[in-house]
Each structure stands twice: as C-alpha cells, then as structure tokens.
Amino acid sequence: MNKEVWCFLVSANKYLDYRTVVAPDFMCEKNYTLILAQAAGGEITDKDTAYYRRIINSKVEDLTLVFRVIEGVETDIGISGDGILKDSFGRVISLVEGIVFKGDVSETNLLVTSEDFDEFHKKIIDNYQKFWQKISPIPAYDSQSFSLSEKHNEDNAFKLLKLEDYIVGNKAHKEVELLTDEQLSEKDKSRDESLGDHSQSWQPKILRKFSGEINSIAVSPNGQEIAIRYGQNKIVIQGLKEKTLLNKRELFGGNATPIVIDPTSKFIVTAVIEEFDENIIRLWDLNTKESKQLGSHENSISSRARVQAVVFTPDSQTVISGDNNGSIKVWDASGAGEIKTTSIPKHDTQIRCMAVDNKNNILASGDQKGNIKIWELGLGVPSLTEKMTISAAPLPINSLAFSPDGKILASGGDDYTIKLWDTKTGEGYDRHERKHSNIVNSLAFSSDGKLIASGDDDGRIKIWSLKSQTAIFVGNKHTSAVTSVVFTSDGKLISGGKDGKLITWEQIK
Incomplete structure (x- = not known):
C-alpha cells in the first residue's frame, strides 16, 4: 500500500532566520505554513534517526510529520566543497527536512530509509537554493504530493524519535511543553x-x-x-x-x-x-x-x-x-x-x-x-x-x-x-x-x-x-x-x- 506525502523544509539563510521554506501545496493555498516551523525542529539528528510528530487540530486537518535535522553544507546551495553553511552572525544553519502526511499515521506503520530522505532532499533543494538569495521574507514554495512506497524490510529503516503531539490552540499542552523543556x-x-x-x-x-x-x-x-x-x-x-x-x-x-x-x-x-x-x-x-x-x-x-x-x-x-x-x-x-x-x-x-x-x-x-x-x-x-x-x-x-x-x-x-x-x-x-x-x-x-x-x-x-x-x-x-x-x-x-x-x-x- 502506498501513502500520499508532501515534502517540507524549515530553515534559514544568510539574512533570514528560521521559517517554513517549502510546504505542501494544500497548506500554501490556505496560507497556513507557519505551523510547520513551529512544530518541526530540534537538535541535529543522528545518522539513520528522524523525528516523528503529530499536529492535532490544525486548520487543514490533522497532520503527521517525519523529519530529520541536518547541517546545511555548501553543496546545498550549489557551491563546490563541504563547508558548513552559516548565517551573517556566523551561526550554523540547519535544514529541517521531511514529509507531511494527512491524518494520523502511527509511527509503528512507518518505514522510512536513508534513500527516502535523500530523495526528499533532492525534491526541496532547488527551492532552498532560490531561498538562499532572499533578503526579505517570501511565501513558502509549494510541494506536490507523491507516493511513499510501503516497505517490508526493517533492516535499513530510520529509528523514529516520537515527539509530544503539537496540539494547536491547546494552552494546557503548551504548559506541559514548558515543564519538559528544563528536563535534561x-x-x-x-x-x-x-x-x-x-x-x-x-x-x-x-x-x-x-x-x-x-x-x-x-x-x-x-x-x-x-x-x-x-x-x-x-x-x-x-x-x-x-x-x-x-x-x-x-x-x-x-x-x-x-x-x-x-x-x-x-x-x-x-x-x-x-x-x-x-x-x-x-x-x-x-x-x-x-x-x-x-x-x-x-x-x-x-x-x-x-x-x-x-x-x-x-x-x-x-x-x-x-x-x-x-x-x-x-x-x-x-x-x-x-x-x-x-x-x-x-x-x-x-x-x-x-x-x-x-x-x-x-x-x-x-x-x-x-x-x-x-x-x-x-x-x-x-x-x-x-x-x-x-x-x-x-x-x-x-x-x-x-x-x-x-x-x-x-x-x-x-x-x-x-x-x-x-x-x-x-x-x-x-x-x-x-x-x-x-x-x-x-x-x-x-x-x-x-x-x-x-x-x-x-x-x-x-x-x-x-x-x-x-x-x-x-x-x-x-x-x-x-x-x-x-x-x-x-x-x-x-x-x-x-x-x-x-x-x-x-x-x-
């Protein structure tokens, strides 16, 4: 069984701080892309590890995100070499890249591999290269849906780190988040x-x-x-x-x-x-x-x-x-x-x-x-x-x-x-x-x-x-x-x- 997904990207460039750079077309149509920047992020993920998070009560129905956080490198903007991308203050730029599912998809039913993430990266990188030159805010670039094939071999599947559900408009949920922020x-x-x-x-x-x-x-x-x-x-x-x-x-x-x-x-x-x-x-x-x-x-x-x-x-x-x-x-x-x-x-x-x-x-x-x-x-x-x-x-x-x-x-x-x-x-x-x-x-x-x-x-x-x-x-x-x-x-x-x-x-x- 194949699953319909959309690519997304949250990142910064030399002049603009972190924002949603690429978002599903149905979210762009509703001008509802900021939620991805609010829900997706975190520390650099280990190799073959990704985050899993559900967004509940969003304006475009419930969503499920699977994403990784990697350091941006010069090749991502078309420069030869493997130097790390930095903003105008010299801070390392991360790429938060992954896929969006419509609805609630259980992490137990998901198998995503490094080959999948390489493919996601290819789909969004052209848009990131255009974003790299921007000095003033622009709307997110839209991504089209494609099918993520179901897999049966778990040997090379990414380990998914489950994050707490992001519940839109739930004040109690936000208070819980603040409590967990200080736990090491x-x-x-x-x-x-x-x-x-x-x-x-x-x-x-x-x-x-x-x-x-x-x-x-x-x-x-x-x-x-x-x-x-x-x-x-x-x-x-x-x-x-x-x-x-x-x-x-x-x-x-x-x-x-x-x-x-x-x-x-x-x-x-x-x-x-x-x-x-x-x-x-x-x-x-x-x-x-x-x-x-x-x-x-x-x-x-x-x-x-x-x-x-x-x-x-x-x-x-x-x-x-x-x-x-x-x-x-x-x-x-x-x-x-x-x-x-x-x-x-x-x-x-x-x-x-x-x-x-x-x-x-x-x-x-x-x-x-x-x-x-x-x-x-x-x-x-x-x-x-x-x-x-x-x-x-x-x-x-x-x-x-x-x-x-x-x-x-x-x-x-x-x-x-x-x-x-x-x-x-x-x-x-x-x-x-x-x-x-x-x-x-x-x-x-x-x-x-x-x-x-x-x-x-x-x-x-x-x-x-x-x-x-x-x-x-x-x-x-x-x-x-x-x-x-x-x-x-x-x-x-x-x-x-x-x-x-x-x-x-x-x-x-």
Missing part, C-alpha cells in the same frame, strides 16, 4: 556533571514567549526597561518592574543587528535594512518614541554591507558600528552624520561583535578570524586609536564583555570556549578554559564583576565564578540556541533564544 537527557546530565560541582542554584521563570526567535536583548542601566529584538523586524521595549509593554516598533528587513541601550537609559540604537538594501543605523528616543537615522553602511559592488554590531560611547554622544566588510564607522548620536576619524579603523575580515569599557574609554571588536582589536576612544573629539590585537582563537569571536572595572575582557565564540584577557597587556587573565559543548553566542558580567554568564547553541545557560574554571550553575530551560544573556543591576540574569523565550534567572540563596 541522561547524556546531557552526565556531560554537565563532568564540568564540576554546581555550587549555586538559580530559579528560571519565563517572562514571555515571542512568536519569532529572540535575536538580542539589552537592559537599561537604570534597571527600568528591557529592549528585545525578535523575529525579523520587531523591537519591544518592556518595563522590568511592572512587566508592562511600553513601546513596540516595526522595523524593516532582516539581518538582526544586536540592540543597545545607552548609558543614560534614554536611547536605543540598532541597524535595519532600508532604502536600496542599505544598513541604516537608527536611534530611538525612549521618552518621545521618535527615531532618527544616523547614517548607513553602503553596499560595495562585490558585497552587501551588513552591520554586525553597534555600541554607544560612554558619554552617549557617539555611536560606533562595524560591518561584515571589516569597516568601523563613527556617528554623531544627535543625527549630524558620520564623524570622520584621523585614521580609518578596520579589520581585514568580518566584524562579529563589539563592547565598550565605560570606565576607561576602550572599545573592543572581535572578528571572524578570531582576532580582537582594542581601540582607545578619544576624549572630546571622537577618535579611534588601535592599541593592540589579541589572537584569541582560531575561529570566529561571537561575543565580548568588559568587567565593570574594565580590567578584564571576556570573549566567546565558535571554539566553544570562554577566555579572559587583561585589558592593559592583552595577555590571558588566567589559564582557565571555561568550556561549553557548543558555540558560545553571548557573554555578560554581573554588576559586581564576580560572575560571568554565557549562552550557547545547545540552549544552555552557564554561570561561572570569576575565580573558577568550572560552571557553578548550568541551566537548560531553552530548547534551542541561546542568542543573548544580560545581567540586571540587582543581580538577576535574563536570557533570550531562538525558541522565542525570554527567561529570567534568580539565584536561590
């Missing part, structure tokens, strides 16, 4: 326990669940507001105390540059894609809710200028931005335009992150080759003078953070490691290698400088004592990559991730 598998538990004695306990609480992934978060120095950038084009400013929504802004385009709040807690700044595909540096006044354009990183003939990082100077009068061409620009925060410095500061590769030491007027910038440049910020007339270059890692640097006293710079990136640097000498602050089991995306110091928090691609939060090489706490409340961690002035930790969760962590004393 036995493999994960043993891996974390090998890191040492976790001497602290931090209680997580989900503040909010966003419809799209959280790209970055920032807490105002006065402790009153938190800014969240999520999805492709949204910013929310939320009160930390009352948890009330103060402001919501719709932005243009993708390339989710991190959002920053200035030292006076009056302004936020980020970069958005506007005009003729230019990255515009835009600043908002938190009191008036008005915005203004500070300037843009223009595209060159050979590449798009994507702004990867923005920071305020300590006096809040200047904004500094860095892009994927290695260029650094300095802007007057009043809107008077670009400030030309005496020398043109630049990296020879993509700038991935920036941080400012407000105590000592120092800027740090990290790049794709694993180098960190330390710049001295001129007083009065804005200027950038390179002080030193630190060869921090052989792989990209994704996050930088200064200690409150400015004596230590923390770095984390694709080498799974957090390293500390003496900001005066550029030498390692200590010999400890604080390790994660996956790419480190974000770092933050506590306001007293005694703790460092980090988040990784596995969805883990780790908290470290400055004096220890082992984590004093490991949290696993996120179900996908952690993209941002920040401490509040009263010692709480807030994290955001690709799962759309905004979570606060409070130490239990």
Whole structure:
C-alpha cells in the first residue's frame, strides 16, 4: 500500500532566520505554513534517526510529520566543497527536512530509509537554493504530493524519535511543553556533571514567549526597561518592574543587528535594512518614541554591507558600528552624520561583535578570524586609536564583555570556549578554559564583576565564578540556541533564544 506525502523544509539563510521554506501545496493555498516551523525542529539528528510528530487540530486537518535535522553544507546551495553553511552572525544553519502526511499515521506503520530522505532532499533543494538569495521574507514554495512506497524490510529503516503531539490552540499542552523543556537527557546530565560541582542554584521563570526567535536583548542601566529584538523586524521595549509593554516598533528587513541601550537609559540604537538594501543605523528616543537615522553602511559592488554590531560611547554622544566588510564607522548620536576619524579603523575580515569599557574609554571588536582589536576612544573629539590585537582563537569571536572595572575582557565564540584577557597587556587573565559543548553566542558580567554568564547553541545557560574554571550553575530551560544573556543591576540574569523565550534567572540563596 502506498501513502500520499508532501515534502517540507524549515530553515534559514544568510539574512533570514528560521521559517517554513517549502510546504505542501494544500497548506500554501490556505496560507497556513507557519505551523510547520513551529512544530518541526530540534537538535541535529543522528545518522539513520528522524523525528516523528503529530499536529492535532490544525486548520487543514490533522497532520503527521517525519523529519530529520541536518547541517546545511555548501553543496546545498550549489557551491563546490563541504563547508558548513552559516548565517551573517556566523551561526550554523540547519535544514529541517521531511514529509507531511494527512491524518494520523502511527509511527509503528512507518518505514522510512536513508534513500527516502535523500530523495526528499533532492525534491526541496532547488527551492532552498532560490531561498538562499532572499533578503526579505517570501511565501513558502509549494510541494506536490507523491507516493511513499510501503516497505517490508526493517533492516535499513530510520529509528523514529516520537515527539509530544503539537496540539494547536491547546494552552494546557503548551504548559506541559514548558515543564519538559528544563528536563535534561541522561547524556546531557552526565556531560554537565563532568564540568564540576554546581555550587549555586538559580530559579528560571519565563517572562514571555515571542512568536519569532529572540535575536538580542539589552537592559537599561537604570534597571527600568528591557529592549528585545525578535523575529525579523520587531523591537519591544518592556518595563522590568511592572512587566508592562511600553513601546513596540516595526522595523524593516532582516539581518538582526544586536540592540543597545545607552548609558543614560534614554536611547536605543540598532541597524535595519532600508532604502536600496542599505544598513541604516537608527536611534530611538525612549521618552518621545521618535527615531532618527544616523547614517548607513553602503553596499560595495562585490558585497552587501551588513552591520554586525553597534555600541554607544560612554558619554552617549557617539555611536560606533562595524560591518561584515571589516569597516568601523563613527556617528554623531544627535543625527549630524558620520564623524570622520584621523585614521580609518578596520579589520581585514568580518566584524562579529563589539563592547565598550565605560570606565576607561576602550572599545573592543572581535572578528571572524578570531582576532580582537582594542581601540582607545578619544576624549572630546571622537577618535579611534588601535592599541593592540589579541589572537584569541582560531575561529570566529561571537561575543565580548568588559568587567565593570574594565580590567578584564571576556570573549566567546565558535571554539566553544570562554577566555579572559587583561585589558592593559592583552595577555590571558588566567589559564582557565571555561568550556561549553557548543558555540558560545553571548557573554555578560554581573554588576559586581564576580560572575560571568554565557549562552550557547545547545540552549544552555552557564554561570561561572570569576575565580573558577568550572560552571557553578548550568541551566537548560531553552530548547534551542541561546542568542543573548544580560545581567540586571540587582543581580538577576535574563536570557533570550531562538525558541522565542525570554527567561529570567534568580539565584536561590
């Protein structure tokens, strides 16, 4: 007996975050494809292993999904070689690919082989190659039905990992999901326990669940507001105390540059894609809710200028931005335009992150080759003078953070490691290698400088004592990559991730 199936694909490209790329034609006709991105996902699947999940109460009848999660490689977009695909922030791109059945199909009646998945991959890859070039959201490409032949030989069948049913509109079901998110598998538990004695306990609480992934978060120095950038084009400013929504802004385009709040807690700044595909540096006044354009990183003939990082100077009068061409620009925060410095500061590769030491007027910038440049910020007339270059890692640097006293710079990136640097000498602050089991995306110091928090691609939060090489706490409340961690002035930790969760962590004393 043959079964009618449709291929689907959930993935990201260099500029757009995860979404349904390919969906069954009957779902495209009803404009009901987002449900696939919500229901399909997870960790990279082992060889000959796939996920099985039912979608209940959908608008197009009940559905059954069988899918695998694999790393995208260059051959998937027509490039020779086997390099791993990454987005503009250097994060590895996964392909969530599989098939959709109409109705409830029991996993006990399913035999799907590697040959089947190779065939599914061939059916969707042309559409993924077209999607790879897109810089703004588009509807999902439709797939046509075909027959999946029934098989009787179980020797080469995929092992199906059954996921909890995705029940559309069932609030009780969602609450159950949140409870299971924080439970570690036995493999994960043993891996974390090998890191040492976790001497602290931090209680997580989900503040909010966003419809799209959280790209970055920032807490105002006065402790009153938190800014969240999520999805492709949204910013929310939320009160930390009352948890009330103060402001919501719709932005243009993708390339989710991190959002920053200035030292006076009056302004936020980020970069958005506007005009003729230019990255515009835009600043908002938190009191008036008005915005203004500070300037843009223009595209060159050979590449798009994507702004990867923005920071305020300590006096809040200047904004500094860095892009994927290695260029650094300095802007007057009043809107008077670009400030030309005496020398043109630049990296020879993509700038991935920036941080400012407000105590000592120092800027740090990290790049794709694993180098960190330390710049001295001129007083009065804005200027950038390179002080030193630190060869921090052989792989990209994704996050930088200064200690409150400015004596230590923390770095984390694709080498799974957090390293500390003496900001005066550029030498390692200590010999400890604080390790994660996956790419480190974000770092933050506590306001007293005694703790460092980090988040990784596995969805883990780790908290470290400055004096220890082992984590004093490991949290696993996120179900996908952690993209941002920040401490509040009263010692709480807030994290955001690709799962759309905004979570606060409070130490239990």
